[in-house]
Amino acid sequence: MMDGVVAEVNGGGLPSPRKKFRLQNIPKVTVVLGAQWGDEGKGKVVDMLATGADIVCRCQGGNNAGHTVVVDEREYDFHLLPSGIINPECKSLIGNGVVIHLPGLFEELEKNAAKGLSRWEDRLLVSDRSHLVFDFHQQVDGLQEQEKGKQSLGTTKKGIGPTYSSKATRNGIRVADLIGDFEIFAEKLKSLVRMYQRMFPELKVDVESELVRYKKYAERIRPFVVESVSYLHTALRMGKKVLVEGANAAMLDIDFGTYPYVTSSNCSIGGVCTGLGLPPCNIGDVIGVVKAYTTRVGDGPFPTELLDANGELLQERGSEVGVTTKRKRRCGWLDLPLLRYTTLVNGYSLICVTKLDILDTLPEIKIAVAYKKKGKELNYFPSSISELASVEVEYETLPGWQKSIEDVREYDKLPLNAKRYIERIEECLGVPIKWIGVGKGRESIINVF
Ligand code: GDP
Ligand code: IMO
Ligand code: MG
Numbered sequence: 001m002m003d004g005v006v007a008e009v010n011g012g013g014l015p016s017p018r019k020k021f022r023l024q025n026i027p028k029v030t031v032v033l034g035a036q037w038g039d040e041g042k043g044k045v046v047d048m049l050a051t052g053a054d055i056v057c058r059c060q061g062g063n064n065a066g067h068t069v070v071v072d073e074r075e076y077d078f079h080l081l082p083s084g085i086i087n088p089e090c091k092s093l094i095g096n097g098v099v100i101h102l103p104g105l106f107e108e109l110e111k112n113a114a115k116g117l118s119r120w121e122d123r124l125l126v127s128d129r130s131h132l133v134f135d136f137h138q139q140v141d142g143l144q145e146q147e148k149g150k151q152s153l154g155t156t157k158k159g160i161g162p163t164y165s166s167k168a169t170r171n172g173i174r175v176a177d178l179i180g181d182f183e184i185f186a187e188k189l190k191s192l193v194r195m196y197q198r199m200f201p202e203l204k205v206d207v208e209s210e211l212v213r214y215k216k217y218a219e220r221i222r223p224f225v226v227e228s229v230s231y232l233h234t235a236l237r238m239g240k241k242v243l244v245e246g247a248n249a250a251m252l253d254i255d256f257g258t259y260p261y262v263t264s265s266n267c268s269i270g271g272v273c274t275g276l277g278l279p280p281c282n283i284g285d286v287i288g289v290v291k292a293y294t295t296r297v298g299d300g301p302f303p304t305e306l307l308d309a310n311g312e313l314l315q316e317r318g319s320e321v322g323v324t325t326k327r328k329r330r331c332g333w334l335d336l337p338l339l340r341y342t343t344l345v346n347g348y349s350l351i352c353v354t355k356l357d358i359l360d361t362l363p364e365i366k367i368a369v370a371y372k373k374k375g376k377e378l379n380y381f382p383s384s385i386s387e388l389a390s391v392e393v394e395y396e397t398l399p400g401w402q403k404s405i406e407d408v409r410e411y412d413k414l415p416l417n418a419k420r421y422i423e424r425i426e427e428c429l430g431v432p433i434k435w436i437g438v439g440k441g442r443e444s445i446i447n448v449f
Pocket of ligand 1: 440444
């Protein structure tokens with residue numbers, strides 16, 4: 001192997017000349033992933049990195065995600081569209097691992113176009129393998145939550161769980177089905193609705209009007225549909241720079257998150273490979289986005305949650321309200337055991353710490369440094385939610401800086417205590433912190449090195 005990107009495959013005794021197997025200089029794909037329970041500020045980081053990218057892709061999740069980007073005081077919210085779509089030079093690909101609610105997608109495009117999003121028609125690409133979220137999936141999401149009663153998960157009710165269930169039980173309907181033979185699509189839709197109506201007799205679906213509606217959506221989406229695996233690999237061979245925007249976050253991952261209080265996709269690094277058809281050798285930097293404190297929307301254990309005035313302060317100063325559901329986000333101190341765990345799972349090569357400015361007014365800031373059980377430190381992150389809910393959290397208290405940092409653009413100009421806070425995170429995770437967010441706007445970022 002040579003130089004990381006130039007691979008020479010050993011012929012292993014085959015007679016073919018070795019140079020035949022030499023791969024071109026293929027740029028590595030950069031990945032942005034949420035390191036906590038979501039809403040870390042991935043949208044802002046992707047917008048920043050999209051300046052140097054040719055294609056920005058979503059690989060998983062659906063419109064349960066809500067990514068805000070602020071440019072020139074104009075706020076754009078993205079749910080299904082990759083945030084990189086703001087960059088007029090960038091193509092935006094919705095990959096096969098994403099579940100798409102077409103009415104939601106077109107509504108999102110219209111809203112953002114009204115705010116100034118330009119030429120999206122030339123730049124949007126949708127994988128033909130992506131699964132479709134129907135309105136009845138969203139109704140089923142609500143009915144399942146209702147059925148769970150006190151054990152409900154607090155989903156976004158965007159139909160994410162039911163759609164991934166349809167996918168896994170092989171009843172799902174893909175974009176390729178919609179733009180293919182409409183008769184076959186109609187049969188699939190009817191059979192899917194029948195299946196859900198057997199489960200939930202109260203579910204009302206007007207299948208005929210849904211079919212009329214989707215015949216129109218088929219024509220609207222057709223121009224944007226691609227076979228995304230060959231598209232992406234051809235682009236990479238041509239030297240194009242690809243950026244992947246993770247949605248949701250590691251602690252909401254269906255395998256590694258706080259199951260069952262998770263979403264229904266793999267929102268950690270594995271979802272990048274399966275959601276785009278990218279092998280691990282194509283992946284370069286994996287950027288973990290870490291909010292300077294912790295937030296969570298919906299139910300489930302949260303060891304560092306603050307149910308006091310400090311929690312309220314973080315919620316208010318941080319404007320911690322869900323972009324998708326408008327629910328107040330639960331707030332707590334930064335949790336290093338959690339971040340060590342997601343660093344293992346995702347293998348971050350770089351970290352961006354966001355919203356450090358939100359801590360500006362605090363005289364003291366706590367950081368969770370260990371989880372303990374009966375006084376003994378745990379050397380793993382608990383898989384069971386009851387174990388996680390009962391851990392004793394050990395904190396370190398650091399002095400605050402009590403000074404506004406929103407205008408700081410150079411690392412050296414940060415107050416000493418803010419640098420100490422950053423360096424404590426870096427030391428604990430063993431990953432360099434390359435960027436620090438100090439405000440909402442695109443320009444409010446410190447490039448550390
Ligand atoms: P995402 O889901 O990870 O993209 O994050 P959200 O957009 O849901 O939530 C992050 C919120 O914090 C958004 O309103 C951003 O505009 C805002 N934000 C991002 N970075 C910073 C930062 O460094 N400082 C401040 N004050 N706000 C930020
Ligand atoms: P971004 O990309 C925060 C949470 C929901 C709920 C759980 C399951 O903006 O960071 P779902 O509707 O996915 O079945 O809900 O997951 N959740 C998120 N929380 N940010 C997100 O996305 C989320 N996506 C899902 O609140 O607790
Ligand atoms: Mg969000």
